[in-house]
Amino acid sequence: MASISIRNLNKTYPDGVEVIDGLNLEIKDKEFIVLVGPSGCGKSTTLRMIAGLEDITGGELAIGDRVVNDVQPKDRDIAMVFQNYALYPHMTVYKNMAFGLELKKVPKDEIDQKIKEAAKVLDLEKYLNRKPKALSGGQRQRVALGRAMVRNPAVFLLDEPLSNLDAKLRTQMRTEISKLHRKLQTTFVYVTHDQTEAMTMGDRIVVLKDGKIQQVDTPENLYNKPANIFVAGFIGSPQMNFINSKVTQEGSKYFIKIDGCTLEIPAGKNKNDILSKYAGKEVVVGIRPEDFHLDQAFIEMAPKSLIDVKIDLTEMMGAEVYCYGKIDDEAIIFRAPSRFRPKEQEEIVVAIDVNKIHLFDKETTESIII
Amino acid sequence: MKDKLNSNRSRTFLAITIPIVILFFVFNTMAVIQGFGYSLTNFKGFGGYDFVGLRNYIDLFSDERIINSYIFTFGFAIICTILVNIISLVLALGLSSKIRAQGALRAIYFLPNILGGLVIGYVFNFFFTYILPGIGEAINSGALSNSLLASPKTAWFALVITVAWQAVALNTLIYISGLQTVPEDVYEAGAIDGAVGFKKFKNITFPLIMPFFTINMVLCMKNFLMVFDQVVSLTGGGPARSTESISFLIYSGGLSGGAFGYQSANAVIFFVVIVTISIFQLRFLNSKEEQL
Numbered sequence: 222m223a224s225i226s227i228r229n230l231n232k233t234y235p236d237g238v239e240v241i242d243g244l245n246l247e248i249k250d251k252e253f254i255v256l257v258g259p260s261g262c263g264k265s266t267t268l269r270m271i272a273g274l275e276d277i278t279g280g281e282l283a284i285g286d287r288v289v290n291d292v293q294p295k296d297r298d299i300a301m302v303f304q305n306y307a308l309y310p311h312m313t314v315y316k317n318m319a320f321g322l323e324l325k326k327v328p329k330d331e332i333d334q335k336i337k338e339a340a341k342v343l344d345l346e347k348y349l350n351r352k353p354k355a356l357s358g359g360q361r362q363r364v365a366l367g368r369a370m371v372r373n374p375a376v377f378l379l380d381e382p383l384s385n386l387d388a389k390l391r392t393q394m395r396t397e398i399s400k401l402h403r404k405l406q407t408t409f410v411y412v413t414h415d416q417t418e419a420m421t422m423g424d425r426i427v428v429l430k431d432g433k434i435q436q437v438d439t440p441e442n443l444y445n446k447p448a449n450i451f452v453a454g455f456i457g458s459p460q461m462n463f464i465n466s467k468v469t470q471e472g473s474k475y476f477i478k479i480d481g482c483t484l485e486i487p488a489g490k491n492k493n494d495i496l497s498k499y500a501g502k503e504v505v506v507g508i509r510p511e512d513f514h515l516d517q518a519f520i521e522m523a524p525k526s527l528i529d530v531k532i533d534l535t536e537m538m539g540a541e542v543y544c545y546g547k548i549d550d551e552a553i554i555f556r557a558p559s560r561f562r563p564k565e566q567e568e569i570v571v572a573i574d575v576n577k578i579h580l581f582d583k584e585t586t587e588s589i590i591i
Numbered sequence: 592m593k594d595k596l597n598s599n600r601s602r603t604f605l606a607i608t609i610p611i612v613i614l615f616f617v618f619n620t621m622a623v624i625q626g627f628g629y630s631l632t633n634f635k636g637f638g639g640y641d642f643v644g645l646r647n648y649i650d651l652f653s654d655e656r657i658i659n660s661y662i663f664t665f666g667f668a669i670i671c672t673i674l675v676n677i678i679s680l681v682l683a684l685g686l687s688s689k690i691r692a693q694g695a696l697r698a699i700y701f702l703p704n705i706l707g708g709l710v711i712g713y714v715f716n717f718f719f720t721y722i723l724p725g726i727g728e729a730i731n732s733g734a735l736s737n738s739l740l741a742s743p744k745t746a747w748f749a750l751v752i753t754v755a756w757q758a759v760a761l762n763t764l765i766y767i768s769g770l771q772t773v774p775e776d777v778y779e780a781g782a783i784d785g786a787v788g789f790k791k792f793k794n795i796t797f798p799l800i801m802p803f804f805t806i807n808m809v810l811c812m813k814n815f816l817m818v819f820d821q822v823v824s825l826t827g828g829g830p831a832r833s834t835e836s837i838s839f840l841i842y843s844g845g846l847s848g849g850a851f852g853y854q855s856a857n858a859v860i861f862f863v864v865i866v867t868i869s870i871f872q873l874r875f876l877n878s879k880e881e882q883l
């Protein structure tokens with residue numbers, strides 16, 4: 222069990238590309254932290270530096286109270302689960318799990334006991350004498366988890382462990398890994414490019430882009446209070462809609478204009494009168510797909526926030542419909558209960574929940590109000 | 592339509608295959624059968640001959656020269672196989688690690704393989720006869736001043752060096768391709784489990800390149816048992832017949848020694864021996880190979 226401190230971490234590969242640039246992160250003991258971001262943003266690099274598989278170019282990395290910059294992987298008290306499992310192909314499942322402990326000279330009966338325990342938790346008892354090639358993808362993944370478990374590490378590192386599994390198995394393993402974390406009570410650092418995985422598993426989520434942290438927060442806060450356009454767009458599916466607009470001021474009231482419709486920004490959102498700086502300026506309005514409303518009650522309640530949408534296409538998802546349309550010329554997507562399924566090419570009126578809108582600075586892309 | 596395509600294809604197949612089969616039969620199979628025929632006669636390589644039955648085969652087993660050549664050849668092949676495999680494995684490991692000019696170095700190490708055995712033999716002959724003793728004299732070393740090739744005690748060693756120098760090239764290449772089949776993340780999992788240094792080699796690298804080890808062992812053993820070119824160009828079987836390999840003896844005794852029938856019998860036995868050893872090696876090493 223251990224916390225992890227990452228201070229000013231830097232990574233420049235020998236080819237001169239700076240992949241990680243001044244990364245700071247405090248991971249608490251027993252926390253399930255998820256590193257998420259688009260492919261190539263440096264998630265694996267960061268994880269591999271924690272594991273000791275990649276040299277640290279600059280900065281400091283501590284596991285527990287110990288700075289481990291120059292400590293070998295085997296001495297960092299970590300275990301890692303790789304994307305392609307990385308099982309030893311020539312060893313049985315049993316031996317795969319036993320190998321690390323044997324090298325540490327753990328007594329045979331203790332090893333045996335640990336493996337039996339892990340095999341029971343992971344439902345691998347029947348396969349202990351098989352070689353990896355005789356296992357399915359899901360089983361291999363469980364062996365990889367088992368190999369990590371028996372080491373009883375202070376930190377679990379997982380690099381996209383589910384990306385090679387099919388959708389159904391992925392959902393199932395997702396809950397299994399979450400359960401495992403609860404049971405083991407150790408620190409987990411989990412890398413994924415999939416925001417759904419991040420949202421469902423993480424205690425806290427680190428959103429990375431181009432080797433820089435965009436935001437570190439709980440899933441709820443990332444969703445409700447994204448720090449910038451990137452985070453707002455990355456978290457949530459379907460994506461948040463971004464519409465270019467302009468802030469106007471009348472007395473102490475502020476408005477934004479979208480397609481001839483003027484929406485008043487609720488005064489409660491204008492903390493510290495931040496909007497005064499943006500009066501007359503261009504901003505980006507962010508509206509989540511579920512913050513458009515089609516039902517009559519809402520439309521009647523909010524006569525000032527109605528807007529015309531021309532529907533291009535609808536996608537039936539079961540309980541709800543994804544509606545693709547255009548406001549003015551900007552493409553948007555919103556969700557509606559399936560009983561409200563609009564016709565394609567139809568022009569409809571929707572109400573925007575102004576209490577839920579986000580505004581972003583057009584230049585810095587930082588969030589202005591949330 | 593489909594039938595026509597098929598018959599076209601089979602015609603092409605036959606057109607390519609038949610000439611090769613005929614050539615192989617005439618120059619290989621026929622020769623082997625003929626050789627076996629001669630091995631039952633007292634043919635000298637010229638003139639007439641009589642059928643002598645298994646006489647030649649019986650005589651082989653009490654011929655000291657032949658027994659000595661078998662002892663020499665096997666000793667030579669075993670030492671050379673071990674030496675070559677150790678050196679090429681070490682070289683392959685070195686050339687597979689992250690070093691500068693990896694490609695150029697690999698090309699240089701592969702160079703000996705494209706030279707002929709005779710050429711290399713003559714080059715080393717020159718080296719052992721003039722250069723090495725020259726160096727020996729310059730540094731006043733008595734041991735080095737005499738040519739390795741001059742003494743029956745050391746000539747075999749010169750042969751080992753020459754043959755191994757060339758054989759290392761191909762073996763290294765095979766080991767390098769073997770090392771490339773081991774996924775990087777398996778090594779990384781090993782590094783976390785504590786398999787570093789020799790433990791990594793013993794527990795991960797070597798078991799995973801076992802198939803390549805098998806190939807190299809079999810290739811080496813077979814090639815070294817049949818060593819010929821380098822014997823011709825380096826030692827001529829001497830001094831005092833101390834480096835007379837079986838192939839060399841078959842050639843020299845059969846073609847210039849006037850014992851064609853007799854050495855044909857030797858060749859037949861030798862052929863059986865090599866096939867037996869190769870099959871045995873493959874069986875044995877295959878059973879050791881991990882089923883991946």
Ligand SMILES: Nc1ncnc2c1ncn2[C@@H]1O[C@H](COP(=O)(O)OP(=O)(O)O)[C@@H](O)[C@H]1O
Binds near residue numbers: 264
């Ligand atoms: N060994 C390497 N040498 C050079 N560049 C690398 C190396 N490994 C990764 N990179 C680069 O570093 C960046 C981040 O890679 P990575 O951490 O693997 O991204 P992610 O896991 O987030 O997809 C990428 O642009 C990648 O091309």
Ligand SMILES: [Mg+2]
Binds near residue numbers: 264265266381
């Ligand atoms: Mg990655």
